[in-house]
Amino acid sequence: xxxxxYLVLTIVICFALSIQGVNAKExxxxxxxxxxxxxxxxxxxxxxxxxxxxxERAQAxxxxxxxxxxxxxxDAELKTIETDITKLQExxxxxxxxxxxxxxxxxxxxxxxxxxxxAFGASSFTDFIYRVSVAEQLSSYNDKLIKEYNENVxxxxxxxxxxxxxxxxxxxxxxxxxxxxAKLNKEIETLQxxxxxxxxxxxxxxxxxxxxxxxxxxxxDTISSCQRxxxxxxxxxxxxxxxMPISSGYVTSDYxxxxxxxxxxxxxxxxxxxxxxxxxxxxIADGEIIMLDNNPTCGNHxxxxxxxxxxxxxxxxxxxxxxxxxxxxxxxxxxxKIGSMAGRNSVDRCSGGxxxxxxxxxNKGNSWENRVIAGGNPNSGRINPRTVxxxxxxxxxxxxxx
Numbered sequence: 563x564x565x566x567x568y569l570v571l572t573i574v575i576c577f578a579l580s581i582q583g584v585n586a587k588e589x590x591x592x593x594x595x596x597x598x599x600x601x602x603x604x605x606x607x608x609x610x611x612x613x614x615x616x617x618e619r620a621q622a623x624x625x626x627x628x629x630x631x632x633x634x635x636x637d638a639e640l641k642t643i644e645t646d647i648t649k650l651q652e653x654x655x656x657x658x659x660x661x662x663x664x665x666x667x668x669x670x671x672x673x674x675x676x677x678x679x680x681a682f683g684a685s686s687f688t689d690f691i692y693r694v695s696v697a698e699q700l701s702s703y704n705d706k707l708i709k710e711y712n713e714n715v716x717x718x719x720x721x722x723x724x725x726x727x728x729x730x731x732x733x734x735x736x737x738x739x740x741x742x743x744a745k746l747n748k749e750i751e752t753l754q755x756x757x758x759x760x761x762x763x764x765x766x767x768x769x770x771x772x773x774x775x776x777x778x779x780x781x782x783d784t785i786s787s788c789q790r791x792x793x794x795x796x797x798x799x800x801x802x803x804x805x806m807p808i809s810s811g812y813v814t815s816d817y818x819x820x821x822x823x824x825x826x827x828x829x830x831x832x833x834x835x836x837x838x839x840x841x842x843x844x845x846i847a848d849g850e851i852i853m854l855d856n857n858p859t860c861g862n863h864x865x866x867x868x869x870x871x872x873x874x875x876x877x878x879x880x881x882x883x884x885x886x887x888x889x890x891x892x893x894x895x896x897x898x899k900i901g902s903m904a905g906r907n908s909v910d911r912c913s914g915g916x917x918x919x920x921x922x923x924x925n926k927g928n929s930w931e932n933r934v935i936a937g938g939n940p941n942s943g944r945i946n947p948r949t950v951x952x953x954x955x956x957x958x959x960x961x962x963x964x
Contacts, residue, residue, distance in 0.1 A: 588784050588785070588786065589784060589785055590781065590782050590783060590784050591771060591774050591775070591779055591780065591781050591782070591783055591784075592781040592782065594767055594770060594771050594774070594785075595771055595781075597767055598764055598767040598768055598771060601760045601761075601763045601764040601767065602760075602764050604756075604760045605757055605760040605761055605764060608753050608756050608757045608760065609757060611753055612750055612753040612754065612757065615746055615749050615750050615753065616750060618746055619743060619746040619747065619750065622739050622742045622743050622746060623743060625739055626736060626739040626740065626743060629732050629735050629736045629739065630736060632732055633729060633732050633733065633736065636725050636728060636729045636732070637729070639725055640722060640725055640726070640729070643718050643721060643722045643725070644722075646718055647715060647718050647719070647722075650711060650714055650715060650718070651715075653711075654707070654708075654711045769938070770785070770935075773853075773934050773935055773940075776853045776854060776855050776866075776890075776940075778853075778854065778889060778890030778891060785935075798848070798849055798850055798868060798869065798870040798893075799848065799870060800870040800871070800872065800873050801847050801848050801869070801870065801871055801872075802871075802872055803847070804846045804847045804871065804896075804950050804951040804953070805844065805846050805847065805896045805951075806834065806844075806846070806951075806954070806961055807834055807843055807844055807845070807846055807880060807918050807920050808834050808835075808836060808841055808842070808843060808844070808903065808918060809836075809841070809842070809844075810836060810960075810961060810962045811834055811835050811836035811837075811841075811960070811961065812834070812835060812836070812958060812959065812960050812961075813832060813833065813834060813954065813955050813956065813957055813958065813959045814833045814834065814835045814915075814917055814957075814958070815829055815832070815833035815917075815957070816829065816832060816956065816957040817829060817830070817831060817832050817946045817947065817948070818946075822914075830921060830941075830944040831881075831919050831920050831921040831922070831944060831947065832919075832920050832947050832948075832954060833917045833918070833919050833920075834917060834918050834920065835903075835915065835916055835917035835918070836903075836916075837915070837916050838903075838916065839884070839902075839903060839904060839916050840884065840902050840903065841902065841903040841916075842899045842901075842902060842903075843865075843880055843883060843899070843900055843901045843902065843903050843918050844896060844897065844898065844899060844900060845867045845869070845878065845880075845894055845895075845896055845898065845900055846869075846878055846896065846920070846947075846950070846951055847869045847871055847878075847896050847950070848869070848893075848894065848895045848896055849867040849868050849869040849870070849878075849893075849894060850867065850868045850891065850892065850893050850894065851865065851866070851867055851888045851889060851890055851891065851892045851894060851900070852866050852867065852868045852877070852890065852891075852931070853865075853866035853890060853934070853940065854866070854886055854888075854889075854890055855940070858910065859910070859911055859912075860910065860911060860912035860913075861881040861882060861910065861912070861919075862881070862882055862883060862884065862904055862910040862913070863883035863884065863885055863886055863901055863904075864879055864880065864881050864883065865879065865880045865883065865886060865888065865900045865901055866878070866879045866940065867879075867880075867894065867900070868925065868931075869950075871950045872950075874926065875924075875925040875926060875927075875928065876922060876923065876924060876925055876949075876950060877922070877923040877925045877930045877931075878920060878921065878922055878923075878947070879920075879921040879923070879940075879941070880900060880901065880918055880919070880920060880921075881913075881918065881919035881921070882903065882904050882910060882913045882917060882918055882919055883900075883901035883902060883903065883904055883918070884901070884902045884903070884904035885901055885902050886900070886901050887899045887900055887901050887902070888900045888901070903916060903917065903918050904916070920947050921941070921944045921947070922944065922945050922946065922947040922949060922950060923943055923944060923945065924943065924945055930943070
């Protein structure tokens with residue numbers, strides 16, 4: 563079973579790191595850090611390129627919108643020109659009708675020789691001059707109207723032609739911008755996909771790197787050498803009893819639901835305190851130090867110990883320590899000082915006072931270790947410490963000996 567877990571773990575790591583031609587478990591911490599840096603650099607480069615592409619897409623989208631607005635404006639102008647031409651045609655028909663009616667009135671429009679007949683049909687020279695003048699004025703007015711009409715129509719048709727040409731050019735530009743926009747969208751999708759992939763690889767590698775460091779591994783240590791807790795776990799002797807993590811004090815906060823500042827929250831461990839900073843903290847049973855963590859914002863110095871209690875594997879962790887007194891891989895007894903109890907300070911914001919917070923994890927089949935070495939959260943899956951230490955008193959309960 564142990565070999566099977568080890569094999570599965572190696573396969574998972576190999577897959578997560580996407581390493582070709584190299585056995586993942588033989589990678590050193592330095593190599594993992596180099597790969598993580600390369601993935602982060604690739605992510606940042608893709609992010610920069612994505613930002614530039616998004617700017618280019620925004621410009622293309624803006625240009626496309628401007629072109630579309632211009633096309634709409636030209637469409638409206640062309641419709642106006644068509645309306646103006648129609649109005650001119652209607653106006654010319656009306657004017658032509660008026661002139662014809664007027665010429666009929668003065669008897670000018672009666673055949674090809676009507677003009678001469680009208681002029682020489684005068685009853686006197688004065689009438690002749692008048693008739694010639696009237697005929698010339700009507701003819702000149704008609705010619706003028708026709709000329710103006712033709713010029714106006716010509717100008718409108720010329721503008722119509724120019725606008726149609728521009729409209730075609732803009733339509734081509736619109737199509738080009740649409741193609742460019744689609745191309746940039748595809749590039750952004752590709753870059754985003756690459757960023758997600760690199761970010762996932764980076765996070766997997768960082769989790770693994772942090773896990774190795776917390777286990778006390780150095781730069782030249784390999785993943786396989788850092789799995790010594792799996793290999794050495796069977797050497798931890800089984801014990802039947804457990805003890806308090808400090809020599810004497812109170813249970814200041816129990817496992818389970820509690821109310822802090824009017825807010826209900828689930829407390830994942832048991833808090834012990836004697837209100838004396840620097841008090842020694844001990845493991846609740848014999849075991850081996852498998853990980854040291856330092857979380858300044860919550861927990862400060864943290865110690866993880868592996869135990870074999872009543873033939874069952876468990877992990878305990880001890881939070882809010884001011885320092886460590888042990889090292890990874892060290893065998894400890896319940897009398898070994900693993901650290902000193904600290905109090906609330908400017909950085910350990912989740913500590914409400916001087917105390918040690920005790921967590922318990924089920925490690926059946928090395929489940930906790932396998933999860934952590936693969937980069938998982940070491941603090942998930944906490945169970946009630948009274949599972950192995952039923953003698954712990956209730957909330958505010960006092961104890962005077964370990």
